[in-house]
Amino acid sequence: MKVLGLILSNLHDGDLPALTARRTMGAVPFGGRYRLIDFPLSAMVAAGVRDIRVIAHRNYHSLMEHIGSGKDWGLARHTGGVTVLPPYSIAYANPVENYSTRMRSLMSVRGLFDRAEADTVLCMECDAVSTPDLAAFLAAHKASGAPMTVGMRKDTPLHVFAAQTAFLREQLKTAEAAHYVSFWLDVVERQKKAGNVATYAFGNRFFLLRSMTDYHALHMRLVREDDVRAELLENGECPVLTKERYAPPVKYGEAAAVENVLIADGCVVEGSVKNAVLFPGVRVGRDCTVENAVLMRDCVLTGRVRFSTGVVGQGACLYDRVELHGHPDMPLFVEERSILH
């Protein structure tokens, strides 16, 4: 089985508008040092997929910089590797439409299926955090003989499917002729009725990120629930790979009081931090108190800052006597690069 991996990076941008104003969903930071695309990308690499295309429609600069040559995933290769495919054709990258559809994404790379040596296409999206065993999924797909297999978690279909390349090519041809709009409703559902779609139940969890509340809550689960952290960040079968930043290790000051915290390298912590996830380059000053929070890359808290239950956006600066408290149902979000004092 020769597999071509596809990752659709923009489809769910609308779920986290505050974080996707300047980047695609795939480039949304997660878990201290990762971005959402690292999860499907690393899972594919762990399953031996070495030829991967990432389809992007807008705001893809940070995604392209993140992936670079693919070196950090072992994908800087002469054969295969990873390539980001930005829109190149007006027909399928309608500039008026904010969020391109799954159908348009697949249509836009149809040429790949004509040329591809791969007999199987494995397609994932960036709406969930998970470390699935894709090798088992692909093996099940092959063994079933079905032209297409959709991944499920219990009874819920996931945005993960494997399909025979020739089958997918034919479906897209039909879809174009019939002016189908929705890939799931018009193609997958029809083919399911025709008995061409098998399902596969994943054993691991898929944590969906449908809102800022989900985003904040999943980070809180990462620090509070050992099994969630172990499944997502310490899964030896599917190590999550990401771009190396060469940041120095974390430095803790004399008065630091840090508990239940996941911290990426490059931070300097001198104050008090509890139940939090800190991304690289965050600085928390001596008299600051942070609780139930996600502090994104390079944000700085100094002076007597009190912050709880929320997300501080990348590069934001809180200083002097700022006091901000959110609620788990409505976590605060401090705009990226904003300055509050």
Add this chain to the structure above:
Amino acid sequence: MNKTKTCALLLAGGAGSRLAPLTHNLAKPAVPFGGKYRIVDFTLSNCAHAGIDTVGVLTQYQPLLLNEYIGRGDAWDLDVPGGGVSILPPYQARRGGAWYRGTANAVWQNKSFVERCDPRLLLILSGDHIYRMDYNALLDFHLSHGADCTIAAVEVDLSEASRFGILATDRAGRVTDFAEKPAHPVSNLASMGIYVFDPDYLWRVLAADDADATSQKDFGKNVLPAVLRSGGRLFAYRFAGYWRDVGTLESLWQANMDLLGEAPAFDLFGGEAKVLTRSVEGAPQFLASGASVRQSIVTAACRVAGRVERSVLSPGVVVEAGAVVRDAVLFPGVRIGAGARVEYAVLDEGVVIPKNAVCGTPRDAGGTLTTVGREVSA
């Protein structure tokens, strides 16, 4: 910015016996330092920041890990066409071969490597120093003084001076006297073991040194005194920044401690010049509830549930609940069992301190540094 083509040779062949047992299985430059680094990272990063992209690394003692670590030099962006990092072990040639016998002999045996690179200047470096230095300033100094050889030098405590090569200079910076590890040092200006040579001049000096059967083939002991004797233009370039030779366990421990605090002696976070390294980060570190970490440096993939003070933790270290780690340097993968106590110690890679065990004696109670090697099971 110096545009002169420079080739660097990094001397990394010593057995590092004063760092035993940490060097039982690996060369000194590959010894972990400062959490996520290895000693050689500092020198290679200096090369990268100076744009010196042809670097030969002379290895002979336990080179396996060091070779694997350095690889093609890609982690330091040194894997460029026409340059790159070359590992240079001793080799057999038509007229036989031999182990490197001293630093000067190691360079002499790699004459053909340097000639292939055909540099205007040759920079000779040591793989066991912690410092951040702009080599271009040194190279500019060498050229502007019309020197045959320039030694980088730094002021050290007079009490420590007899550990180093000690220089005396005139006002212009020309070296008037040089003594390797003198019993009675004439000054506190110490050689950093970093030399710049005009290659043609160096080959003439090394050819003479090679022919001298009484020579120990050492730069400090033989070559530099010979340069002085023959009236060569030998200059000292004064370096004012942080520089530490971490050749002994005590100095390695101290240099790690120099990274701590709000105004550390050596700031890993300071300056434009990031220290580059190959180490792979792994998951972010996790400090569990009940953990307390103060005045310390902790690296990715660590799990801390106990108390850590004035310590440096490398990747993957685990400190279980109730354990106390103080004044310690823990190498990658060290595990401190629940309720155990580690005081004033350096623990080698993968060392496990069992539950409730005590390792080392407190520094403030006048204890001495404890080192636990990999072979020792506590």
